[in-house]
Amino acid sequence: MVIPPLRRKVLRDLTRLWAQVLAIALVLAAGVATLILGNGAYSSLYETRARYYEENRFADVFADVTRAPRALLGEVAAIEGVLDAEARIVKLGLLDIPGMVEPGSVLFVSLPETGGFNRLYLRLGRLPDAMSAEEIVVSDGFAKAHGLGPGDRLPVLMNGQRRDLRITGVALSPEFIYALGPGQMMPDPRRFGVVWAPRAALEAAYDLEGAFSNLVLKLAPGANPDRVIEALDRLTERYGGVGAKGRADQISHAFLDAELKQLWAMVRVLPPIFLLVAAMLVNMTLSRLITLEREQIGLLKAIGYTSRAVAQHYVEFVLLIAVVGIGLGFAAGAWLGVGLAQMYARFFSFPYLVFTRDPQLYGLAAVITLAAAVAGALYAVRSVVKLPPAVAMAPPSPAVYRERGAWIRRVLNLRQTGVMVARHLMRWPFRTLSSTLGVAMSVAILVASLWSFGSIDRMIDITFFRSERHDAQIVFGTPEPMPAVFAARTLPGVMVAEPFRQVAATISHRGHEKTLAIMGRPADPRLSRVLDPTLRPMPMPEAGVILSEALAEALQVRPGDLVTVAVQEGRRPIVTLPVSGLSVGYVGLGAAMEIGALNRLMGEGAMVSGVSLQLDPMQTAAFYAAAKTTPKTELISVTSLMLSRFRDTLAENITVMVSVYVILAGIIAVGVVYNFSRIALSEQGRELASLRVLGFTNREVSGVLFGELGTVVFLAQPLGWVIGYGIASAMAAAFSSDLYRVPFVVQRDVYAIASLVVCAAALVSAWAIRGRIDNLDMIEVLKTRE
Amino acid sequence: MPDASDIVFRARGLTKVYRNGALEVHALRGIDFQARKGEFIVILGPSGSGKSTFLNIVGGLDRASGGEVWFEEHQLTALGEGQLTQYRRDHVGFVFQFYNLVPSLTARENVQLVTEIARRPMRAEDALALVGLQDRANHFPAQLSGGEQQRVAIARAIAKNPEVLLCDEPTGALDSATGIKVLEALTQVNRAVGATTLVITHNAAIRDIADRVIRFADGRIVEETVNAVKKQPSEVAW
Incomplete structure (x- = not known):
């Protein structure tokens, strides 16, 4: 096969400029990866939930009552818009596992009826015998945290009575994808589990024969949930109903929704930043390449290549960079996707994860990326088309400088080399500004991710150390007269x-x-x-x-x-x-x-x-043991356990997220700074070599180039802080829900760390360039015309 | 025989070999050379005869493969990279065929670029006046003609009051009339500053303005003539 000469030139240019090409490709790859990761995770989570809900018939409306007769069920089912209704018994119990000092609770839920809602996904064993008084199925996370399986025993306190239940199976339910125990801030599968037991056994244990304590409803398609809830509330009012909830207020569903909302925010913010920066880099690099190859362009046109063919040659160059970026982005996106799925698996109990490798998504990401790259190339390529061959073959007219910004020089007391820096930066204001913006974006990404540490510290400080300062709380099953306080006061510790x-x-x-x-x-x-x-x-x-x-x-x-x-x-x-x-x-x-x-x-x-x-910290174990057996106790929550769980979980996830963001920001910073320096060096290599001839030291000559870089990086910092603050505040607003709010505090150290990371990335790029400055060929530059 | 204290440059057995893969190119094949203080020397020779290589080594831009070069009491062939930079900075003025001005600096600023780092510079304005460009001090290179740019380059080279002024084809890119102006500027500063001046040229007509003419061929000095009478640049023609 014969490769046409222009195509061969594309391949050689790519190899010759590999470092710049790679820097741009990495920024594009970051855009592709975040696009695929965000969209992929979003649709994965969304599809998984939808399928799981569908297959296991997740209910639409949930209502708690104190005690209602089963006869009420017919009335509930008759409410307009209700497709079907199921009465359940849902009650809290306490764990009584020997050797487990800290208190834990279980939620007893009566097994769904045949054809009922919130059906279990049985992972191990079998469902309990409907007539058995001691057979149960436990939730998967809880079973794993305690190493329990079919055949094991689970000692609990039900309604104050000690019972030794027998596990026949381990299951998952769409109702408890995010299994948050009462009074908990983070799922803690060791201290909270769901236990499904036959209705009859629960009826007996909680004195609810012929009655129920919870209702789940499935609505007819198109039914108005608010109206159904209103009607339902009227019916349950007499039976201690405390207001029914739609899916939006069901804890597990709401947390999943919040996660989806966050992903959506990420998809909308991150990829555009990367694609914008990449387009800018393409523009910068290609413009310089075209300037350098001006005579070749003239020659090609003179010997009969059409403007279109020459333009196409440069577009191909850019498209190949994009292809490299897309390839890297696909790989990184898929790899990160697996990581995110594992993170979800820790947080959310799904029986399976529908991980969409939707070719459409990959195709879309590729098309968007190619478009961004070509958009960046357009302006530069237009000059190729417009250049008449005769003009192109003559050397370009020298860059015209103007004596501007004399005040800068006076204020900063600049030497001539400083004046060179200032004038060169001002000579190409678009490039200076876009590079500044690029570096600012990497600062912004860091500010927008790092602030969450301070935010969580504040949340913890206010919640656990200033507001809820108790060591433990006992919650009674039903309100008790005031003397119960005195009884609690007498518990050990x-x-x-x-x-x-x-x-x-x-x-x-x-x-x-x-x-x-x-x-x-x-x-x-x-x-x-x-x-x-x-x-x-x-x-x-x-x-x-x-x-x-x-x-x-x-x-x-x-x-x-x-x-x-x-x-x-x-x-x-x-x-x-x-x-x-x-x-x-x-x-x-x-x-x-x-x-x-x-x-x-x-x-x-x-x-x-x-x-x-x-x-008394010395007597907590004794307290736990005594509090558990107090008949009125429905729940014991322990602040220190909640706090450590909260910290561990968040610390783990945020550390992962922040590392990813630091890498992404580093890619932008390195990409922008490296390309900017290579172009500045290419434009001024001759001047810098001349300076060396005149007796300037390597250090002084590097100083000129690094002065430019330093100015861009320096100007980018405040801009990045402002943009980052904006993104962070939008994120805080997007993440806030009725479940939790995110305190929006950006402490000073966030700005400092963001700037330090970006400056470090800039230094790495500068270091990579330094060798080229040291090896400037002084003799070559004297012998050639620019 | 000149007075030993009057000698600025001494070269003995100077050789330079470029290696390009297996190929060896002998650019200099043993040069013996001396230059006196304030002397104006024209170096002639065809392309590839080694004259630029010689000038680059004498100017501290390149290193010899063998032999030695002394500048006053410094043995250039024994200096390291940093010391060579210092040598160029303190003692040498360069003028090149393509001027090598910094396009973002005005004429005055191009001169100040050097005076800022020199030990005993003259004022930038004085340097420009020496080459007759005091009125163009605030112009950028792009606003000056080729001859004017070259004169700025000369002003920049001599503003540090160098002991030596090295010029590689200073009129190579200029027409005859402009070239003469540049040569006038060179002879003028040679007299005014007293710098030993080495001028490489292809142009044999320039030989008449020199104190001494050296001809290079094939890496050797093949001819050396002393002009009893120097002509003024305006008297030569090409």
Whole structure:
């Protein structure tokens, strides 16, 4: 096969300029990889969830009641828009595993009926015998965390009774993809598991014969979930219903949604940055190549090649760079995709992961990347087409400089070499600006990823050290009279006990409403506090309610406004209360009242839902053991365990993410700085060699080039900080949901670290160029005309 | 016989071999040479005769393969890279065929580029006045004619008050009238600064303005003539 000469030239140019080509290809590859990774992970997660929901018949509406007769089910199923309904028993129990000191809980769920909802995906063993009182299936994550399998025993406390259950199988459920235990901030499969047991066994254990405690509904296609929920709430009101939830408010589903939202944000932000920078690099590099090959272009045209053929030659050069980038990007995207899928597997319990290797996605990524590269090349290639051969064969007219910016020189007291730097930068303002922008983007990517560390520190500091300062909380199964606090006070190791009352309520204001738990606290709480925006603890108001900023935003209220509080339990009072203040808080939506005021509102006397405790660190084991066996105890949450789980999980994931971002930012910084220096060197090689002849040292000559680089990198820093701040604030807004908010704090060290990383990448590029400066051929430059 | 203290350059048995793969090119095959202080020497010879190689070694831009070169009391052939740079910086002025001005600096700034790092420079304005360009000080190279650019290059070369001025084909890219102006500038500064001046040229007509003429051929000095009477540049024609 004969390769046409121009094509051979493309291949030789690629080999000759391999370092620059690679630098550009890597930036393109980063764009391709993030595009594939983000889109791939998004559709993978989305498709997996959709298929899993479909195959296992994930319900649409969920409702808890205290105790409702099974007869109610017919009425529920008759609500317009309801396709089918299933009554279940869902109850909390406590773990009683010998040797496990820290408290853990299990959620008992009655097994789905034949043809029912939220069907199990059985991973091991078999389903329990419907008539058995002790056979159970446990959730996969929990079984793995404890090394349990079919045939093993699971000792638990059900309704205060010690029971030794027998595991027949291990399963997954679409209802618990993200298995967050009550009171937990992160899934902790060791301390929380789901246990599916035959309905009859649960009925017996929780005194619910002929009754149920939970409803799941499937809606008819096109049904309005809000209307169904309204009708359902009316039906369950009498039976202690605390407000039904659609999928959007179901914990597992909501967390998956939040993850999808984050991925979507990443897909929209990152790839365009890389493609933009790459297009810019292509433009810079190709323009220089064309300038250098001006005479060759003239020659080609003179001997009869059409402008189109010559232009095509340069476009081919760029397309090949893009092809290299796309190849690298495909490989990196696929590799990172596997990593992300593994990360998901740790977080989310899916029976399988639909990992889409959609050829369309790859095709789209390739087309977008090629388009970006060609777009970058267009301007440069246009000059090839316009260049008449006669003009091209003559040397280019010398670069015209103007004496501008004399003030810069005065202010900085520049030497002539400094003037060279300044004038050269100003001579090509577009290139200077686009390179500055490119470096700024790498700073921005770092700022936009590194801020999350500080944000989490703040979240932890405020949540665990300033606001929820208790060592443990005991939550009772049902509200208890005040003396329960004194009983808790007498448990071993308890130093301080502080009551709280928790009441489900819907708070509304001008058409906006949210259902949540109102927390009643003592007037001047010491252990579980709420903080005002300046982080001072707030006393509980005698009248009125304190809302978290997130809730106030959702309801669009300000302090002093009146909100309607419709309590969802007991005698269901509806009152209007003033908003007496706003509090900071990052987990969930919060509303707080003085416990006495809340109890007066409920009209049930002085009741408590649980106690916050300060413990003697030497006696925690004794406390756990005693608290577990107290009959009223439904849940024990331990702050230190929650915090360490929170830290470990986030630290692990953020470290992975940040390393990826640092690499991506490094690729941009190196790509831009390296290409910029190579071009500057190519343009000024002659001048720099002349300086060497005149007696300038290698160090002084490098100083001229590095002066240019340094200026670009220096100017890029503040610009990068600003852009990064913008991206970070948009991310904080995008990540915030009713489940959690991300405190938006960008500490100074974030800017410093981002700048240091980028400067280090710039130094690496400068170091790579230094050798070329040291080896400038002084004699060659004297013998040739430019 | 000149006074020994008057000798600026001494070269003995100077050789230079370029290796290109297996091929060896003998650019210099044993040069013996001396130059006195303030002497104006024209070096003639065909392309490839070794004259540029010789000038580059004397100017500290290239290294010899054998023999030795002394500049005053410094043995150039024994100096390292850094010392050669220092030698060029302190003692040598260069003028090249293609001027090698920095395009982003004005005429004055091109001269200041050198005066800033020189030990005993003259004022940039004075250097430009010596070559008759005081009025063009604020022009960029692109705004100057070829002859003017070359005169700026000469001003830049002599602004440091160098002991030696080395010129490689300074009129090579210029027409005759402009070339004469450049040569006038060279002889003028040679007198004014007293720098030993070595001028390489293809142009035999220039020989008459020199104190001494050396002819290179095939890596050797083949002829040396002393002009009893020097002509003015304006008197030569080509």
